[in-house]
Amino acid sequence: MSAMGAGPDHLFNLRNNFYLGAYQTAINNSEIANLSPENAVERDCLVFRSYIALGSYQLVISEIDESAATPLQAVKLLAMYLSTPQNKESTISSLKEWLADSTIGNNDTLRLIAGIIFMHEEDYNETLKHTHAGGTMDLYALNVQIFIKMHRAEYAEKQLRVMQQIDEDHTLTQLASAWLNLAVGGSKIQEAYLIFEDFSEKYPMTCLILNGKAVCCMQMGNFDEAETLLLEALNKDAKDPETLANLVVCSLHVGKSSSRHLSQLKLSHPEHILVKRVSSAEDNFERAVQLVA
């Protein structure tokens, strides 16, 4: 019989909490004994990325100092990028320098952060330059997201197959599968719904899971159920931009006013794609009115 597999994965629960959007739970349960130095760095990266997801950018910036490991420096860079619009250019400049440095440029976490930042910038070609080689489940999952953003479901599917070959039951494989099913649409929506349903039975409910289920419901025309799920998500985080954006859409379909949700989204996340699209549509309408006047 072959030798036993690798030892227990001490970070399994921490990763799962992070992937499924249970950020505070990830932070609360991050004190894990007997971690190797490598695992300790990964743990710290997940904790700080959780703080970033909760919007605590300054905390991350202040806690990660110059002597921290490269992956942590990369996470700090993400916090700096997201913290203020003024930081973006200098952060991207630093990022490009690091990526060009042969000693650290190939670090998985650095490549992941590069992918996230360039995806925020909507520079998908630049993103793929650093992520396409994969190497970790996080990078493959990010590639799936990027290809979906580029409306290239066929490439996303190839990435998903790679993930399924590595570990079909991995949380990120399941999530990526749900994202792709949502992008493809049609009969695949039901499959996506079942994945989120499975998550909601196995793990505590999070905004991410509730929004996933709600989007599936909307695609299937069940707007009342979607609204219930989204209001439950809003109970968990009253300012979550995806919940607010989905509620704007859902409210219109159930014949309710969406103005308050849109107003909240505009005030708390003025850079959100839905806000930009709405203001663009308003501008176009104004211009059309001017022409007719």
Place this chain on the structure above:
Amino acid sequence: MASMAGPDHLFNLRNHFYLGAYQAAINNSEIPNLSQEDIVERDCLVHRAYIALGSYQLVISEIDEAAATPLQAVKLLAMYLSSPENKESTISSLREWLADPTVGNNAIIRLIAGTIFMHEEDYNEALKHTHSGGTMDLHALNVQIFIKMHRSDFAEKQLRVMQQIDEDHTLTQLASAWLNLAVGGSKIQEAYLIFQDFSEKYPMTSLILNGKAVCCMHMGNFEEAETLLLEALNKDAKDPETLANLVVCSLHVGKSSSRYLNQLKLSHPEHVLVKRAASAEDNFERALQSFA
């Protein structure tokens, strides 16, 4: 037999608000067949819930000049809290309204005045507008003010008034718990039981969890307190009271409190614990200088 008053359509909404379930209050605020008076009260509660969630600008933008006096008062609170620059002009407007005999006696204006002056730590000014009571909210605010002034004897008198009006009212129960915590000793257990009762009847909120946790800390059960506070942090990762209580609790269980204090400093630099910590650091620095 005297005819009973009609059903209280806003009962659940008020309860959600009092117990800190702010988003639940907002989500369940579409109530049919409300009288005009109830509609104004409903809107006040909804906008105060948004204020509690930190959505000041939403409230400011939604309440226009034509809105009823109570809503204008709520807007004033949002303006006061939204930025430090607004404080002086807001307080100036508030004083004008309070001096106006046509609106100055409105219960909501007095409540907002009490809230704002309590924020300013000007307790005498707060009491000037709240002491005559008239609503459960005002009596409860009086209890809070007297506790802040370390006058639990006066707080107890206010609580008795509330108990005479409605012993089972959520605010009466809350005020009783606050007073028990302030008095301490054997009263802590009574406060704990009130929060325990809330947690069995209603969905858990940061307010209830913090209440239970503070009772636990008073009774020396720091491990249980920490568990409750971490659960509260799961519900709201930036709640200042949870972070402040975790700073204290962590020190007692022998864990580092620096991250919680750091978070509190960054998200709520005006919090009393942050100010006290900064003041203590300054005093320590000065003491060091005198020895140097």
